[in-house]
Amino acid sequence: MALSRSHEPHREPVVLQRAHGPGGELVLRAAPGGHHEIISNGMFLMDTRNGESERLLVRAAAQAAPAPGRMLIGGLGVGFSLAEALRLPAVSRVTVVEREPAVIAWHRPGGPLAARSAGALDDPRVRVHRADLVDWLAAAAPGGHDAACLDIDNGPDWTVTPGNARLYGPAGLELLRRALSPLGVLAVWSAGASPAFEALLRERFARVAVHPVPVPRGEPDIVYLASPAPSERPG
Known part of the structure; x- marks a missing residue:
């Protein structure tokens, strides 16, 4: 028993x-x-206990972006976002930018997290860059992605390191907008509402949508969708 x-x-x-x-x-x-x-x-x-917010982040971005879409994922983490992106027919190519070499190594074949990302680092549709996302965006060609998903921190107000805050400020958002195609979509996950960040998004993007994600305890997580195009996307 x-x-x-x-x-x-x-x-x-x-x-x-x-x-x-x-x-x-x-x-x-x-x-x-x-x-x-x-x-x-x-x-x-x-951790790997749920992952629903990460999957929703990617699905929402893919649904709102033009297809077949080129997706940028900031942060590899435990691999939920990448694995979900590769399951979606609307996603044709995924670029992952992760600054921590240990995290990338954990997802390599035989690594302790390889199963969590379903062996995605061996998928020919995936490119992984070991770099700080802001630095990488500054050097990247404009308009190269139809969707950009940020899953690096616990949100704009709960960054892992103080330096990450620049990603959610005016300069970082300008770089993210520059990286998007004309109908592209930025998706940002947050472990709670961030009114100041939402205000910054509305100053720089034509359309902004806020999607609460219920969690077992406490306030809901939030997924922010922002598009430079004044169209029906995101919705």
């Missing part, structure tokens, strides 16, 4: 790998239930 939850032994996460990169210390942990957690500089960043 299975033990009731109250009698299950308490198990702490186990550290699998510890690495130091451009953003500081990253720790990959194995958690109960076969899950993984990523801890950044002692702060919980993400």
